[in-house]
Amino acid sequence: MKREIPIIIVGVTGVIMFFQYFIPTGWSEFIFTYAQDWVMVIGILSLPLGIWSLVKANVLKLKDPKERFYSAVLLAGFLAMVLTGLKRESFEAGSVFMKLFNTILIPIQATVFSLLAFFIASAAYRAFRARSVLATVLLVTAFLVMLRFIPLGPISTANLGIVAWILSVPNMAAKRAIMMGIGLGAAATAIKIILGIERTYMGRD
Amino acid sequence: MSFLEKMMLIDRRWIYLSIGLAVIIPVVVSFEVPVSVSPEVRKIYDFVESLNAGDYLFIAVDYDPSSMAELNPMAEAVLNQAFAKNLKVIIVTLAQFGPGMVEDLTTRLASAHNRVRGEDYVFLGYRPYPAITIMLMGINFRVPFPVDHYSVPLDSMPMMRDVRNFSDVKAVIDFTAGNTADFWITYGVGRFDFPLAIGITGVMAADYYQYLQSGQIFGIIPGVKGAAEYEELVGFPGKGKEQMAYQVIAHSVIIAFILISNIAYFATRKQKQQLGGGR
């Protein structure tokens, strides 16, 4: 029963929600609304699992002399936000809670992702070479798209037209084909889940 | 080892330094870069411009600080246009740090245009699980958001009294860095068929032109260049256009890197072939 009942639940709810799409009545919308609303509540209550895992892992790391300082920093940051965010009004601009958000989280998160600029420059230099015809096609296309930024008078005007064509014809066609494959795959996976063929979501016994 | 071979194996930290210095140049020597507007950006501007005072516009600020460099300028430009035209703006965020982004945007821009929360704009708040939230909003905004982000019941706000769901707004504009755009297109437009436009990062931009061509979205603001184009149209100075000078220098440097590395690659390959043929 530990595996059979969940499979039955998945099958029944999946079939109901699938057919609900084709039945435009009041009770059909009622089922849809309540089903989704309940799923949202389940989801909201399951999100703290990740938070608890992170906090627990770092509390345990306090015993390790090498990791103690950094785990303490993480837990201190966590506690600072929890203590300053106890009131709902903390989310308004000007509170200590939002000052911590603006002073620490925004600059660090923005800067971590800005490192990618350096990595892409390094990748462009060290790996982006015309080793084959296919690589050359990729390289030339990327080159033309990047050239948009450099004001070169009439060359730029012509390049803008070429890039607009590239984006709206071959690029669009390639991404469309990829997306159609993704869509078929997603639908097939959903059908397999409802039919009970795909059961990885249940984990192991 | 020849000079060209050394060039091909250069320590990556010299490349980092070159890019770092390149983006500092416009700090010292600033210059304007002409911005030409692309059709996909102009469509969004023209649409918003065609709306009348009192019309409702729905804006989703679905990004975190990691993408604010590209998305904040375009969100600001659109919000500036919406507030200037006296549109009623409903804002939501499906990104976990989005409330901080919205708080900053609305605090600055609403006060600049003398717009009052609850009367001229409302911030519904944040919910996880974008697909579910979008589908529930399509039924009624009050199902996922019985109260707004500041705990005010939606029905108590003058501007929300006659608004039920997406059929009561003129369009949805989603600013996002992740796959939330896919959720809006799939679960939003796919289920409820409302006009949708997206503002997305450069990384994602090339992946959404098929939706534009199929009519599932009516416009795209692609990356910081798109933001600069929108600022050009709106006429409010912003961070998008400010970034263009830096983009010119950085792109020039990266193009130079690609050219140098390929020249070195082909030259060393030719040398190796000649050495191999001589034996």
Place this chain on the structure above:
Amino acid sequence: MTTEQAILNGIAVFLTLCIFSFLYRDNPFYKFAERLVAGIATGYWTMLLYHTNFTDKVLTPIFVRGQLHYIIPALLGVLMWTRFSKKYAWLSRYSIAFYIGISSGVTITVTLYTFLFKQLQATIGMPITADYAGFNTFLIVLAVVSALVYFFFSLPHKGAVGTVSRIGIYVIMIGFGAGFGMTVMGRIALLVQRVIFINDYVRGLVAFIGGS
């Protein structure tokens, strides 16, 4: 710039430089900033979830508005916590099953509609006329078909299928090249924003110190 802004933005600039120091090599300043942001981010999201999600969608409906039917999904959500127990973890499967079943049922229809039907309609619905637009339409149809053939592995890529598949991979390479070109812009923008931030702070600080 006020004194408070000078201090707070100064801290922000210091943390920015801590992260940039990683470019030279991993170091204690980078690790400090990395862990600090993890703690701040987790704390922020915890309070956001509590105040705006848990309170508005669970506590208030049940205890203030008397909507007792929310107790059922609330209990299912609490069942998810049994994942931490090896003995009772199987109970969480009921909650997961409910979630997965509903999501899967909804996904099939809208995914096929959005990713397949609308895209097919847009591809084959355009008229192929004897002008520039018609030529582009023909190219789009050819490119989409050839790219789809490239991903179809049930037939060997030989002969006519191989030729069409070869056209497909070239189309895909153009798509990836366009993506790379746009990605460079995106990544550079992230760096430029930090440079502008630091520059604005330094200029503001010089003016602040000069003013005081």
